[in-house]
Amino acid sequence: MAFWILLWKVVLIVGLVAFGVLASVVTVLGARDVKHLLATLKSNQNGED
């Protein structure tokens, strides 16, 4: 049982740290991607016009 307890402790800690890093990066870069998406949609609309 000691193996499983250690495994799930490691999974929880590593998972939280990895998600923390990912969430921070996605929050910053995601804002940039939103601008890009809106610009793409706007240019699509202009192209249709």
Add this chain to the structure above:
Amino acid sequence: MESFATIIADTNFSYLDWGIVLIYLVLSVGIGIFANRYVGGLSDYIVAGRGMRTALGIATLTGTEMGLVTVMYSAQKGFTGGFAAFHIGVISGLLAFFVGVTGFIVTRLRRERVLTIPEYYGRRYSKGVQVFGGIMLAFGGIFNMGMFLKAGSMFIVGITGLQSESAVTVVMVVLLSLVLFYTVMGGMISVILTDYVQFVVLSFGLFLATGLAIYYLGWDHIFNVVIAEKGEVAFNPVAEGSSFGFDYVMWMAFLGLVNCALWPTAVARALASDSEETVRRQFMFSSITFAIRNIIPYFWGICAFVFVLGTPVLKAAFFPEEGAGEAIDTLYAMPIFLGEVLPVGVIGILTAAMIAAFMSTHDSYLLCWSSVLTNDVAKPLMGGRLTDKGAVLLTRIFVVAIGLLILFISLIYPLKTDLWDFMAVTGAIYFTGAFALLSAGLYWKPASNVGAICALIAGGFAIFGLPTVQEFFLAGLGMSAERIAEIGLVFSSDRVGLGTVVLAILGMVGGSLIFPDKSSSNEVEVS
């Protein structure tokens, strides 16, 4: 034993928290109105003009797949199964990473530039398979979504301590109305934009609540209580006497693959991406969220278990002694725990985060099923008479109709079975057949039209995993109600699910070999 109303009334939820929730809801509606100005044609509405890049893709995939219903059923699993439930999250993350590295199914679909999965069926097999596959997908998907509203509303009622008898119904109607409004207005564009905001709020809320739960209960104390109360079965999923077992782990492995490579709402993100490389990166990085979306709620459920055992009133309510009345539904354990340990203000942020999770899942699901009904059922049946503007209008009508249908299912369906089992079975109606159609269509040249139809029909047998359906058929065979109750489940849902997967593959292989396609005109690139 104290009443349910008295127990949930102990929440710390205050007017300040209601204010935080209200601001968030107004923001979501505002985004829907803003996004509407960018909707040009059907591809803008369904796949946001295919202009989404990696970071936004990860945010929207996470926002969609980490729904409040996921948080609820996962917390329930953590409450009942302990740390052993973590295996589901780990398997799910590893398989999402595998899909990202190999591009299994998702990159091939992106290459086809289809709007939906059944559209691929139409190109690879025939229009008939597209329509039939679209109906099966929408049926399984809408049925699967039937309990989302109720589970989400149970969370809100549990954490806020709303006292009215009709509180769950009122919350369902209010939340559904908001989601319908901004999904109808802006389609995939508003879904992506709100998903991004929801990702930020949700991530913050998850960390805050997890940190405070550990601070309140103590890291070592959580493990010590679970070890003392449950022993090895709470850690080892294949231990003797475990509520999981080997069959269950195998079924979870298949579900893990399906969740990222086949589930239409996840695939929709791949189809909306700007390149195949983006799709791969999106799934590789999202593997972390595919794992964590289960692991954190499991942990909350485990913390709720420790908290309940340490609080005499709650212990008596959740684990009543014989003859002391009915136990409270274990779905309520996690929201009640959070409602009692999180401070004012934080509880409002967390509730806004959970409403974010609720809404980001509903909007994507509503859009996904309605897109399929428009693109793969109505469009082929109308034979080119449906214009682009007409298709957008029809999709919006389907969004509202499906919303009303799931409200109806939530109101009439008594949730007697385990919520996770209900979802796995209803989802399997679609994905067992789809697994055969997509994997064979993309990677096996002899896959034929007849094989595809056989596999889709075989997938329908997954519905026998529901206890109510098994009971219905046993009653049809003339068995008495007493005898049916005595027998219980004839086949467990995990065995029905795995059996249906095998049946669908056999249907595809057998049908294709016995009835190969006469012409290869429908075939697309297969390697």
